[in-house]
Amino acid sequence: MKDEWNSLDENTKKALLNVARQLESASDEVNWFDQKANRIDEVEFCSWFIRRHPLKYVGGIFYDIDGIVSEEKLKKEIVDILKPYVKTNIVKKAKQVLDAIRYEVLCDSMPKHTDRVHFKNGTYFIDGGFIPEKEFCSNRLPINYNPNAKEPxxxxxxxxxxxxxxxxxxxxxxxxxxxxxxxxxxxxxxxxxxxxxxxxxxxxxxxxxxxxxxxxxxxxxxxxxxxxxxxxxxxxxxxxxxxxxxxxxxxxxxxxxxxxxxxxxxxxxxxxxxxxxxxxxxxxxxxxxxxxxxxxxxxxxxxxxxxxxxxxxxxxxxxxxxxxxxxxxxxxxxxxxxxxxxxxxxxxxxxxxxxxxxxxxxxxxKDEDSILDFFESEGYISFKEEALCTTKDLYEAYMLWASENLVKPRSENSFSREVKQRASKLGITYLKNVSIDRKTARGYKGLYANHIVDNVPFEKFKGA
Structure with missing residues (x-):
């Protein structure tokens, strides 16, 4: 369709658009008002209005060919149409008619095109080419596409x-x-x-x-x-x-x-x-x-x-x-x-x-993640391929680092969970059984806590 439209000369395009407008006007006859009964046929009005102003209603939002349209704007349009025919309770009647239209044009979803951009004056295809033709879409930008626009x-x-x-x-x-x-x-x-x-x-x-x-x-x-x-x-x-x-x-x-x-x-x-x-x-x-x-x-x-x-x-x-x-x-x-x-x-x-x-x-x-900052610090832990460290010893080293750097530490459970999830990225391996000094506990392979190796009693820092 895009290629066919582009192949037409400008005069032909204008003639086709004029024919479309004439056909629309010819089908615009008011047949929804019964003068004898002084009554509006809501079913006929809905059909007539939708022909005149095509709409879709999706997820609580009205759309027309130009994109999202507010309910207040539609009510105003309906009120203006009804003025010559309805003399009392016109706003109530407009709301009633709009509710009927809502269900008439209800759809599950709107077309979502990711291969084109919908502009005010037509459709731009990302792979190249612009046509003045519009189609229903989830979003239409309120600006024109102008390939000759000056550099901003x-x-x-x-x-x-x-x-x-x-x-x-x-x-x-x-x-x-x-x-x-x-x-x-x-x-x-x-x-x-x-x-x-x-x-x-x-x-x-x-x-x-x-x-x-x-x-x-x-x-x-x-x-x-x-x-x-x-x-x-x-x-x-x-x-x-x-x-x-x-x-x-x-x-x-x-x-x-x-x-x-x-x-x-x-x-x-x-x-x-x-x-x-x-x-x-x-x-x-x-x-x-x-x-x-x-x-x-x-x-x-x-x-x-x-x-x-x-x-x-x-x-x-x-x-x-x-x-x-x-x-x-x-x-x-x-x-x-x-x-x-x-x-x-x-x-x-x-x-x-x-x-x-x-x-x-x-x-x-790093500023927000104290665990990452701790693992990139020096002096508290050392990385060595065959080294072992229990989860308890690693957390003690973290608490020591947090105390000396005035950082609010994570809880023990939070720290252990995060380190376990990031183990591979940190270059260490989580083990359910780490044996150190005849004791078996959960821990990691690939690093050790310096304060344990250096025999510094952690109790010295617990009061910090």
Missing amino acids: VRWLKFLDELLFPEDIATLQEFMGYIFIPTTKAQAMLLLVGSGGEGKSRVGFVCRNLLGNNMTVCSVNTLSSNRFALADQEGMLLMIDDDMKMEALSDTGIIKAVVTMEDKMNLERKGQQSYQGYLNVRIMAFGNGSLNSLYDKSDGFYRRQITLRVKEKSENRIDDRNLSEKLTSETEGIVLWCLEGLKRLIANEFHFTISARTVQNQTELR
Whole structure:
């Protein structure tokens, strides 16, 4: 269909569109109002309205050919149509009719296309080619695709001031990633700094690109409020504009949203919970990394890409008109984002991550993960291929390290569980039976605790 449309000349395209409009107008006759009975035939009205304004209703959300449409907007449209015919209780009647339409257009799901981007003026196929034809989709961007748009000079200058050059590619790929409804990349993006650098401008640009396909919600609220999850249904992006420094008490929801591949249980106030799909990606801005009270697993940290922004220059003069300038470059920014999306897809949804960011993420994890920091310390444990160490002796060495480094230690059970899960990555082997000094206990092969070898009594440090 795309190739056939592109092969037509402009005059033929215009003629076909005019014929389509005439046919639509001819079928637009009002036959749902009975003048003698002064009554509206709701069944006929629903059929007439849907022909005039095609709709789908999925997961509590109305969609038309241009994407998500609010119920209030539809009610207003119905009220305007009914005004010449209904003189009393018109709002109640409009709501009644809308409820009938809701069930008439109810669908299990919306088409989710990952090989194309739906723009305001048509469909862009990622493998090349644009057609002005529209189709029903889960998300339509409120902007036009313009292949001749000018390079977004001010946007690129802003990024050069905000990010290190090697990190701009990561942001470009992520902003392209949010154009299509998929979570294949299985990552959220964090921009962290000390404040005042302009991180929130990225969120402003995303709003220009996505319109009502984006929500603003805190990560903490998403992880703790059972109703917040349903608000992300049908969305492409959730932004946390001011990420709290409080550690998350539960990371299960966040991990599930970032990697979601199947239906999730969603709940709205006053309604029965139901199973729905989420394709929302998470972007957050803050002054520190996202951390957890209890979850120090690889699964939690590998879902985060943390870009540290540049410090604000003392000589920088803030541009009070920057938002307007960036808005004027929206069509050029679209082309920039599409470049990132194509690169991400070519790389099988693996983001370009700079060595700087890898190092930053390692350091951030060390700050939050005392076990990892302990294993990379010196003087408390030593690695040797045939060495043996009981779990008790290893924990004592950890407690000694925590005491001397003013670090709040993990509980014994938590420490033992985490070390056992990470044993292979740490270069050690978990054994159920370790024999030392005629005693058998659980432990590890491949390291020993220095305080035991050096015969330093641990009781000296217990009071710390």
